[in-house]
Amino acid sequence: MSRTVVVTGLGATTPLGGDVASTWESLLAARSGVRLLHEPFYANLPVRIAATAAVDPSEVLEKHEIRRMDRSQQLALIASREAWADAGAPVVDPERLGVAVATGVGGAISLMEQYDILKERGPSRVSPMTVPMLMPNGPAAVVGLELGAMAGVHTPVSACASGAEAIGYGAEMIRTGRADIVVCGGTEGCIHPLTLASFAAMRALSSRHDDPTAASRPFDANRDGFVMAEGAALVVLESEEHAKARGAKIYAIYGGQGLAADAHHIAQPEPEGRGVMLAMNRALKDADLSTSDIFHINAHATSTPAGDVAEAKAIRTVLGADADHAPVTAVKSVAGHLLGGAGSLAAIASILALKHRIVPPVANLDNLAEGVDIDIVTGTPRALPAGDIAAISNSFGFGGHDVVLAFRNA
Amino acid sequence: MSQEDVLAGLAAIVNEVAGIPAESVQMEKSFVDDLDVDSLSMVEVVMACEDKFGVTIPDTEVKNLNTVADAVNYITANK
Numbered sequence: 001m002s003r004t005v006v007v008t009g010l011g012a013t014t015p016l017g018g019d020v021a022s023t024w025e026s027l028l029a030a031r032s033g034v035r036l037l038h039e040p041f042y043a044n045l046p047v048r049i050a051a052t053a054a055v056d057p058s059e060v061l062e063k064h065e066i067r068r069m070d071r072s073q074q075l076a077l078i079a080s081r082e083a084w085a086d087a088g089a090p091v092v093d094p095e096r097l098g099v100a101v102a103t104g105v106g107g108a109i110s111l112m113e114q115y116d117i118l119k120e121r122g123p124s125r126v127s128p129m130t131v132p133m134l135m136p137n138g139p140a141a142v143v144g145l146e147l148g149a150m151a152g153v154h155t156p157v158s159a160c161a162s163g164a165e166a167i168g169y170g171a172e173m174i175r176t177g178r179a180d181i182v183v184c185g186g187t188e189g190c191i192h193p194l195t196l197a198s199f200a201a202m203r204a205l206s207s208r209h210d211d212p213t214a215a216s217r218p219f220d221a222n223r224d225g226f227v228m229a230e231g232a233a234l235v236v237l238e239s240e241e242h243a244k245a246r247g248a249k250i251y252a253i254y255g256g257q258g259l260a261a262d263a264h265h266i267a268q269p270e271p272e273g274r275g276v277m278l279a280m281n282r283a284l285k286d287a288d289l290s291t292s293d294i295f296h297i298n299a300h301a302t303s304t305p306a307g308d309v310a311e312a313k314a315i316r317t318v319l320g321a322d323a324d325h326a327p328v329t330a331v332k333s334v335a336g337h338l339l340g341g342a343g344s345l346a347a348i349a350s351i352l353a354l355k356h357r358i359v360p361p362v363a364n365l366d367n368l369a370e371g372v373d374i375d376i377v378t379g380t381p382r383a384l385p386a387g388d389i390a391a392i393s394n395s396f397g398f399g400g401h402d403v404v405l406a407f408r409n410a
Numbered sequence: 411m412s413q414e415d416v417l418a419g420l421a422a423i424v425n426e427v428a429g430i431p432a433e434s435v436q437m438e439k440s441f442v443d444d445l446d447v448d449s450l451s452m453v454e455v456v457m458a459c460e461d462k463f464g465v466t467i468p469d470t471e472v473k474n475l476n477t478v479a480d481a482v483n484y485i486t487a488n489k
Contacts, residue, residue: 064425064428068451128450132450
């Protein structure tokens with residue numbers, strides 16, 4: 001049994017805006033959400049650049065909700081409420097409603113805050129919410145409880161590919177008949193001196209302190225690392241049958257997913273992009289698409305020296321001449337890298353690109369890196385053609401995870 | 411500190427921890443049945459009471475604190 005899956009709701013809270021509309025508007029305008037971390041908390045770090053949430057969760061949620069949830073959970077809850085409302089708050093049998101919400105890091109900030117409390121005030125003052133706040137399945141559980149989802153609540157974890165993997169997992173729940181609706185995607189809220197210092201120790205982060213909004217520059221010759229970001233991006237997936245029966249608006253059709261692994265290094269991308277190409281080809285096959293159907297690519301492109309060129313080469317190899325009609329964007333140029341939320345933010349951007357037939361530009365691409373031979377959108381947004389078109393969205397993670405999603409226009 | 415002051419302080423804590431309106435926190439109310447304070451929130455309420463009122467509320471005592479009055483009386487008697 002394989003049923004057609006469609007996208008019927010979107011929700012996001014990101015460095016670009018507190019909802020999907022403002023995030024999309026910032027993407028089209030190439031307006032950066034990256035800033036200098038001037039707060040004393042971040043003093044003396046080798047990297048003090050990040051893309052923090054445009055609307056802090058404390059402005060949206062009740063005080064007791066903030067108190068009981070890790071930041072990654074707060075962001076996921078906000079995005080889930082928007083996505084669910086956007087889908088029309090569908091009436092669905094709870095046993096047919098699922099959740100797949102991923103995170104790359106989990107409740108790291110809560111863990112560190114409670115360790116500080118343990119050291120300073122002793123075990124009697126450690127919060128009873130510590131475990132629910134730090135467990136990586138916490139955001140999925142929070143969303144599942146909010147919606148009363150009983151078909152299954154899941155948390156795929158694959159570092160920066162997690163959010164995409166969650167969407168693929170959610171789609172499979174519907175395809176195989178286990179659920180009619182699944183709320184899925186990823187979240188991350190772990191900007192903290194220790195995480196910044198840790199990524200900086202890997203030499204993975206940009207340190208362009210004199211010009212933070214230019215720090216994230218995918219495919220540019222002078223890129224020097226990614227920019228940590230926080231936020232959540234969730235989609236409502238639904239069986240086509242269920243969506244049509246209730247007259248839901250349909251953003252796009254879920255095509256399929258391709259999963260692979262590099263089997264190369266714990267953090268460095270495999271330079272030939274073999275895992276990336278395997279995942280892209282598998283996504284095309286799963287979605288029953290050929291390269292001639294692809295008219296847009298949302299690249300993983302994090303702005304690290306090693307990753308971007310390998311990905312560009314893989315795109316050219318897989319698509320061949322068809323890459324010439326597949327304009328590429330990279331949302332991390334303005335949103336930064338949402339880690340566990342990155343794959344689902346890229347998916348939302350891909351879905352909206354298909355719906356509105358327009359591709360947001362890549363910011364900060366002044367000089368194309370050597371070896372990049374694909375059509376990257378810069379300057380102003382690019383229109384997509386009429387007719388049946390498909391897009392693919394790439395997400396890769398430390399550990400060598402390769403996740404590629406494919407969508408078609410509705 | 412009077413019983414009224416303890417009740418007001420406790421109501422503020424329950425509001426902060428569980429999001430229950432402070433005016434709903436009245437002497438005869440049960441934490442679990444009336445105020446929907448679950449066992450994890452109750453631990454937080456107890457921790458906050460210990461800090462705010464300078465009392466120690468051992469776990470063996472917490473299970474006897476069924477109503478708001480139980481808590482107010484314990485705090486008033488032991489602070």
